[in-house]
Amino acid sequence: MGLFDKFKNVFSKKEIGEVESYEKGLEKTRNEFVSKLNLLNSKYKKVSNEYFDELEEILIMADIGVNTVMDFVDRLKRRVKKENIIDSKDLLEIIVDEMFIIYVNNDVIVNKINYSSQGPTVILFVGVNGVGKTTTIGKLAYKLVNEGKKVLMVAGDTFRAGAIEQINEWGERTGCRVVSSTSQDPSSVIFDGINIANEENYDVVLVDTAGRLQNKDNLMKELEKINRVIGKIIPGAPHETLLVVDATTGQNGISQAKSFKEITDITGIVLTKLDGTAKGGIVLAIKESVGIPVKYVGLGEQKEDLRVFDIEKYIYGLFKELDENE
Numbered sequence: 001m002g003l004f005d006k007f008k009n010v011f012s013k014k015e016i017g018e019v020e021s022y023e024k025g026l027e028k029t030r031n032e033f034v035s036k037l038n039l040l041n042s043k044y045k046k047v048s049n050e051y052f053d054e055l056e057e058i059l060i061m062a063d064i065g066v067n068t069v070m071d072f073v074d075r076l077k078r079r080v081k082k083e084n085i086i087d088s089k090d091l092l093e094i095i096v097d098e099m100f101i102i103y104v105n106n107d108v109i110v111n112k113i114n115y116s117s118q119g120p121t122v123i124l125f126v127g128v129n130g131v132g133k134t135t136t137i138g139k140l141a142y143k144l145v146n147e148g149k150k151v152l153m154v155a156g157d158t159f160r161a162g163a164i165e166q167i168n169e170w171g172e173r174t175g176c177r178v179v180s181s182t183s184q185d186p187s188s189v190i191f192d193g194i195n196i197a198n199e200e201n202y203d204v205v206l207v208d209t210a211g212r213l214q215n216k217d218n219l220m221k222e223l224e225k226i227n228r229v230i231g232k233i234i235p236g237a238p239h240e241t242l243l244v245v246d247a248t249t250g251q252n253g254i255s256q257a258k259s260f261k262e263i264t265d266i267t268g269i270v271l272t273k274l275d276g277t278a279k280g281g282i283v284l285a286i287k288e289s290v291g292i293p294v295k296y297v298g299l300g301e302q303k304e305d306l307r308v309f310d311i312e313k314y315i316y317g318l319f320k321e322l323d324e325n326e
Contacts, residue, residue, distance in 0.1 A: 022317030025299025029280030063279030127244035138170030154193030155180035268295035
């Protein structure tokens with residue numbers, strides 16, 4: 001079918017490692033998703049209402065989300081009618097094409113970090129407990145250090161037991177300085193960290209925060225105070241506020257994203273543990289549900305397994321075996 005020829009031509013030799021990470025990281029989702037698509041196409045040689053009903057179920061099981069799936073299938077039906085598609089095999093390329101369209105949604109997708117042109121770039125990390133915020137900070141620090149940047153980590157999670165020890169471990173592993181405090185006030189340690197970054201010419205500051213969402217009012221006030229403290233020292237900062245979501249929690253992760261969007265300005269999403277779920281469709285669902293781009297994905301447990309999100313590599317990793325099975 002030649003479904004992925006355009007991908008293979010787009011990916012440069014430098015990107016092969018990342019492409020392979022997506023292939024490996026999306027293996028669970030691909031095995032589940034592609035096998036069901038192949039069975040569906042074997043069962044129905046021609047496109048029919050029954051075909052679409054079963055396709056809806058497959059897409060929902062991949063955690064793409066009911067509303068997204070309904071919209072997606074409606075778009076497929078319109079294209080089938082307009083382009084007079086009869087053979088179900090001919091619909092596969094349309095499915096891939098529409099997944100691009102539904103993610104992009106006429107937006108300019110910015111998956112890069114908004115680096116400050118002057119002074120340190122401040123990246124604030126938010127999210128509930130257990131999603132992998134501190135680990136993500138460590139992995140991003142490793143990535144940035146390898147890119148030649150001077151990175152400071154700030155232990156702004158003064159609530160969780162073991163949080164400071166964990167970020168200190170990542171400091172040792174990456175060779176980055178960590179600013180921490182015995183104070184229970186996160187704004188105080190963040191104030192110290194931003195001042196140090198400013199005075200000592202750091203390129204990037206990665207700020208950890210406490211992961212509680214039970215009391216939205218308290219969290220909103222805390223984040224407002226943190227933002228004020230950062231902005232007083234470095235006008236315009238934080239330059240990014242990244243919400244960390246555990247991909248294995250599925251639709252619960254989308255609920256978290258909606259809640260955090262209500263209380264602070266989220267500029268991007270980090271989806272962790274994408275390799276640990278067979279429901280990798282959450283990438284599409286979360287973008288459609290909250291309108292915030294995915295900027296990084298966790299595709300493994302190693303420190304180099306945090307990758308800048310790329311929709312083309314994602315689609316390739318998701319559908320690769322369809323091409324091989326043709």
